[in-house]
């Protein structure tokens with residue numbers, strides 16, 4: 380069966396806009412499926428065009444019949460569903476001291492997972508070799524679309540080249556994408572941990588692209604949010620109008636290195652008084668409330684700049700004191716709303732996905748484009 384399935388090359392060839400719209404509706408419909416007529420209505424495509432696309436998706440093994448459904452007056456309609464196991468992707472989260480690798484099916488569901496210690500300071504060759512070994516062990520013969528890699532920035536997403544990762548300047552200029560792709564013989568996409576996590580949330584929580592045109596976390600009431608990741612560092616993933624905002628040089632989201640205290644403590648980035656160093660120092664001192672207040676000040680700046688709908692918090696430092704961070708950041712945003720005369724502050728929540736959120740989002744770097752999701 381299709382763990383090995385119709386393989387990556389065919390799936391990648393299917394990346395036309397209309398096929399992506401149809402696939403996204405099939406995905407959103409879940410196991411219950413959706414009829415060709417509904418697909419035509421919701422995509423705006425002609426029934427003939429939908430029939431052609433669905434015939435090809437079925438031939439590729441990506442779609443299957445999900446039974447028949449009574450229709451008003453006419454004959455029962457055949458409904459189609461996505462075949463989740465028809466394709467897979469690997470999501471790889473390289474943190475400063477730990478690696479998480481997940482194998483995801485087309486719906487993004489995790490079907491296998493591995494964790495291992497990692498020394499991000501060990502240098503490019505050692506990290507590539509260690510990561511490749513974990514990916515190969517995870518795959519065990521399953522063919523995949525490719526590997527999405529998420530790690531602390533800054534980095535060049537387009538070329539898959541790292542910049543000066545905070546705390547690990549030796550990574551500057553390392554072509555991680557090409558090195559890992561060469562070692563594994565698979566397509567590789569590299570992005571910041573924050574962008575990957577934000578993409579994962581946007582894809583999982585969103586409305587189908589064919590109907591609403593944007594993705595939004597459930598209940599956010601809009602398509603724009605910030606994912607703030609406080610772990611061994613601090614960064615942001617920005618989703619604006621349903622798409623991850625990476626900026627002209629894919630450097631957007633360097634949230635942690637805003638200076639909020641002139642002549643403050645020295646940060647790993649070389650500057651002084653960055654939000655990151657103030658936050659991490661407070662955590663080290665055992666003062667998570669103060670760390671939350673600092674994070675809240677940064678979040679309030681972001682809300683003021685971008686007028687986003689929602690702030691999501693993730694990363695293991697947040698996970699260690701979720702209530703403190705949600706309450707503390709929320710209080711700063713609430714104060715800001717009061718000062719401005721806005722009815723309520725922007726909501727603050729813990730990001731879904733937990734410790735696996737970044738790795739799952741990394742797999743979406745390969746999966747989301749199939750469904751026309753997450754890209755600007």
Ligand SMILES: [Zn+2]
Pocket residue numbers: 635636637646647648649650651653655656
């Ligand atoms: Zn800094």
